[in-house]
Amino acid sequence: xxxxxxxxxxxxxxxxxxxxxxxxxxxxxxxxxxxxxxxxxxxxxxxxxxxxxxxxxxxxxxxxxxxxxxxxxxxxxxxxxxxxxxxxxxxxxxxxxxxxxxxxxxxxxxxxxxxxxxxxxxxxxxxxxxxxxxxxxxxxxxxxxxxxxxxxxxxxxxxxxxxxxxxxxxxxxxxxxxxxxxxxxxxxxxxxxxxxxxxxxxxxxxxxxxxxxxxxxxxxxxxxxxxxxxxxxxxxxxxxxxxxxxxxxxxxxxxxxxxxxxxxxxxxxxxxxxxxxxxxxxxxxxxxxxxxxxxxxxxxxxxxxxxxxxxxxxxxxxxxxxxxxxxxxxxxxxxxxxxxxxxxxxxxxxxxxxxxxxxxxxxx
Numbered sequence: 421x422x423x424x425x426x427x428x429x430x431x432x433x434x435x436x437x438x439x440x441x442x443x444x445x446x447x448x449x450x451x452x453x454x455x456x457x458x459x460x461x462x463x464x465x466x467x468x469x470x471x472x473x474x475x476x477x478x479x480x481x482x483x484x485x486x487x488x489x490x491x492x493x494x495x496x497x498x499x500x501x502x503x504x505x506x507x508x509x510x511x512x513x514x515x516x517x518x519x520x521x522x523x524x525x526x527x528x529x530x531x532x533x534x535x536x537x538x539x540x541x542x543x544x545x546x547x548x549x550x551x552x553x554x555x556x557x558x559x560x561x562x563x564x565x566x567x568x569x570x571x572x573x574x575x576x577x578x579x580x581x582x583x584x585x586x587x588x589x590x591x592x593x594x595x596x597x598x599x600x601x602x603x604x605x606x607x608x609x610x611x612x613x614x615x616x617x618x619x620x621x622x623x624x625x626x627x628x629x630x631x632x633x634x635x636x637x638x639x640x641x642x643x644x645x646x647x648x649x650x651x652x653x654x655x656x657x658x659x660x661x662x663x664x665x666x667x668x669x670x671x672x673x674x675x676x677x678x679x680x681x682x683x684x685x686x687x688x689x690x691x692x693x694x695x696x697x698x699x700x701x702x703x704x705x706x707x708x709x710x711x712x713x714x715x716x717x718x719x720x721x722x723x724x725x726x727x728x729x730x731x732x733x734x735x736x737x738x739x740x741x742x743x744x745x746x747x748x749x750x751x752x753x754x755x756x757x758x759x760x761x762x763x764x765x766x767x768x769x770x771x772x773x774x775x776x777x778x779x780x781x782x783x784x
Contacts, residue, residue, distance in 0.1 A: 447704060450506040456642045457504060463645035467652045473500040478507040481702055483694035483712050483722065486682045493683050494697050494710040503655060504638050516632040516661065516672065518686050520571065523670045529594055530623035532631065535607055536588035537615045543585040543654040550587050557610035558664065562602065567595040569665025573631055578640040578647055590631045592623060594666055683709045694722035
């Protein structure tokens with residue numbers, strides 16, 4: 421087996437390497453990073469319970485189909501929704517980036533800035549200080565005069581040598597020209613002298629991907645159980661992406677559990693849930709989307725089954741319904757038929773008993 425570092429070096433160094441091949445190697449990197457992250461999670465004090473969830477993430481896939489466009493794709497059936505998981509972090513960033521790119525159509529005068537404070541030994545305290553300074557900047561006269569709307573995303577880096585945190589805000593703003601010196605002075609005032617503006621520049625095609633990227637470099641936390649514990653505690657139930665002004669209409673509240681949408685047309689209506697796809701039928705296209713190779717007959721069967729309805733019978737207060745694919749669940753289907761047979765026999769027995777009792781007046 422080729423070591424991961426050599427693989428990454430090969431991908432970076434080979435100028436003729438096709439884009440899709442680089443994506444496949446990055447996918448292998450994510451699975452390798454996932455395994456290392458699971459080991460670190462098991463060593464944490466407060467988040468070891470997340471290790472089984474992360475370990476199972478992206479190991480089972482299900483097919484999906486959108487009726488209007490006819491597109492088929494596969495997604496992980498067991499996404500863990502843990503922010504530091506490499507698979508889930510990438511999924512969340514791609515969903516938000518697609519929304520933002522669609523939202524920014526026809527917008528002009530966009531600028532990208534990075535706002536930061538000095539490194540902090542305690543991440544929770546550093547985040548509180550950073551967001552409070554951001555609120556003061558946003559309410560300042562300079563900001564209101566220059567900026568009509570913005571979207572801000574939190575990013576955190578960890579310094580292993582000094583064991584300090586560097587939280588900072590990636591900001592995409594719409595409005596008038598904001599000189600660097602003026603923005604830097606306004607940010608220094610908002611942070612009481614603790615902050616500095618890394619840079620500000622005009623937004624380009626790569627700005628969206630730079631803005632909506634992973635909340636942290638996961639590799640920095642692998643092997644550092646106390647730091648990983650601290651990070652997960654500090655960002656738990658926190659909104660890491662926020663919108664203001666003209667950006668307020670962009671949906672980011674469901675970033676932890678984004679609605680399912682077609683990866684080709686980015687629409688959410690008319691999506692049909694298909695069956696579980698074996699791993700040998702999964703492939704990766706040029707855009708990093710999982711595709712599955714199945715016969716059209718199987719796809720049509722799953723599509724019909726997903727819209728079928730079977731009435732439920734009750735036994736011991738529990739609803740028992742027929743599975744969508746009896747061939748794949750023969751034992752369940754036999755139990756279902758046995759329940760129906762017993763239900764029918766019981767109904768006939770009660771009918772005969774009631775008839776006999778009513779026909780014999782001496783027993784009334």
